[in-house]
Amino acid sequence: MTGPVPELEERAIACANRLCAADRVLLASHIDADGLTSAAIAASALERAEIPFETVFEKQLDEAAIAGIAARAYDTVLFTDFGSGQLDVISEHERAGDFTPVIADHHQPADEETEFHLNPLLFGINGASELSGAGASYVLARALADVADATPATDGELATDGGTGTGTGATSRRPRTDNRDLAALAVVGAVGDMQASGGELHGANEAIVDDGVEAGVLETGTDLALYGKQTRPLPKLLEYATDVYIPGISNDESGALRFLDGLDLELKDDGEWRRWAELTADEKQCLASALVQRAVSRGVPASKIDGLVGTSYVLSAEPVGSELRDASEFSTLLNATARYDRADVGLGVCLGNRGDTLERARTLLRNHRRNLSEGIDLVTREGVTHEEHVQWFHAGDRIRETIVGIVAGMAVGNDGISREKPIVAFADKNDDDVKVSARGTHSLVRKGLDLSAVLGEASRAVGGDGGGHDVAAGATVPTGAEEAFLECVDELVGEQLGSER
Known part of the structure; x- marks a missing residue:
């Protein structure tokens, strides 16, 4: 076969x-x-x-x-x-x-x-x-x-x-x-690894998606490309959706509520806000159209508005409203387990264990979200240091080294944190070593960025080691070697993107 x-x-x-x-x-x-x-x-x-x-x-x-x-x-x-x-x-x-x-x-x-x-x-x-x-x-x-x-x-x-x-x-x-x-x-893993660029999976991943659909374990379709469609009440879904920033809705609790209240839709059930996954197809179409119209009226570029819609990957066997039904939410739940030393819980959920195992994962997820929020607030409040070609911050022991890369990626685009430069994040690993995580964008990769090569060469130059992917990579370097490491990283990124800057 x-x-x-x-x-x-x-x-x-x-x-x-x-x-x-x-x-x-x-x-x-x-x-x-x-x-x-x-x-x-x-x-x-x-x-x-x-x-x-x-x-x-x-x-x-x-x-x-x-x-x-x-x-x-x-x-x-x-x-x-x-x-x-x-x-x-x-x-x-x-x-x-x-x-x-x-x-x-x-x-x-x-x-x-x-x-x-x-x-x-x-x-x-x-x-x-x-x-x-x-x-x-x-x-x-x-x-x-x-x-x-x-x-x-x-x-x-x-x-x-x-x-x-x-x-x-x-x-x-x-x-x-x-x-x-x-x-x-496999689709959950690919989505969790940020491979759904442009809102969908590409290349060899597509063949795996086809396998899942044929096996009856996966459903795909065009849908709103916002995180939390299964689990977040509609106001929170819109408020927290900042990949496509819509003034008056994104990061604006009252604005999101006013937007929803202005629609001619029954979006509450017994006084509680419904979730996107619970809406009918017609209700979804109406809400999505209104969202696009609001984005256009507030001057959001057409290229950004296109990002409001993408391909959804739904795990057919999981109940509506469960974080396990959406590939993106499933992957976030998994990140909340092993990164807090509970790989056994994440593996158990993947293998079909529910009950107590899933509840432990959900508890870890709540803790994970709190830590991410606090980490993003910290980075946004204290800001990043801009070198010529990269930007960076050092969290010390204030952000867990297993999540500092996620925090860095999520902070990009906030005040003072550029989307035009790779971001490099440091966090203490132990008394002797520092964890480094770097994140770029697919746009920068198309211009020549390869963070795997950069972090690999720069870390080895200071007695560490690293690698990963062109758009996201990690390394470990000796404590005290951060300055020399950054100088090397900035120089290497400059060489890769030199013709573009």
Whole structure:
């Protein structure tokens, strides 16, 4: 069976065969939304293929983390949503015989090679915009389903698809599953990894979306491109929607209320404001048209107004009004778990656990939103420092290092924080190291920006390490090296964007 991304098919099958040959596998994954969905996809596929495994999560896959993984004495380690950028260190352990790596990742690879390396960048596919870590894991899961399905069960195992076992030595095929139902998680991962540029997913991601629709786990359509359509009451939906800033509504509680009260619609139920997801198609059309008209009347540029509408990705099996029904809200919920040291909760939600697990995730989400709000307020209040080509701030211990990058991205566009320069954020990691997160825009990327290359080179120049994607990247540098690091970053970004500034 041909997989969703033909260019990766041969490598995916090779990786799947290696996993099926393993007695047991250690699954190691990153902690953001893309990493959690990657882990969930891989865990589901391994379980269905009847391959014993254990799962571990790492905030950063540095030398110490890789050494810890090697110490677990697994012959096969599956890395998801990281591993490519650390292939130089991983390869040292591979050559030493510590383990055989299987990597499903989409980050820029280090200058090293290994046999079982599934990464879109190796096949001419953009890993920052066309296939996420969860997407790479999904491609692997599809291949694993085919390889495992072709592997006979032995010792009298009974098949459930019509085959029979007749005793010792008899063979039968395992129950067939193509793992297409996992496409929904891959879409959540891609959306969480900011790959829905221009309001929709592109490239190889589109094939995964098609799989999800065909499997009945995903619905798509043109809809209002605002965060919170499932869970936020209408006034809050409009007030907090600032990607397209509409004067008199955005960041204006009373203005949003006046706008809604002026519409000839029943937008309350028993005195409570309804949510966007609860509106009829006609009500949505009326509200959206009024919103566009308000934007036009307030002078919002047409290019910005276009951003009010995009493609929605809805998880069909989840109830209306649940944050799990919308891919964007689902990804935010996941970011609120592992970034606060509760990867087990996020993974559990991805694997279908509800009840107490989902309530714990929602509690973490409320805390996450509060921390983000406080972080954005801090950055906006204190401002950023502008160098010639970048802008930056140092949060110290006032913003958690696992969310400082999210804060930086969300603060862009606020007073004094330019959309025309990449933003670099620092936060204390421990007594010896500082976490760095950088965010750009797709517009800057089109002009030549590559933050992965910038942070990688600049961090190594000061004794640290880093990498990521062209539009978003991270690094760790020694405490006290921030000034030298910034000088290097500013120079490198200037070289990349020099002709544009």
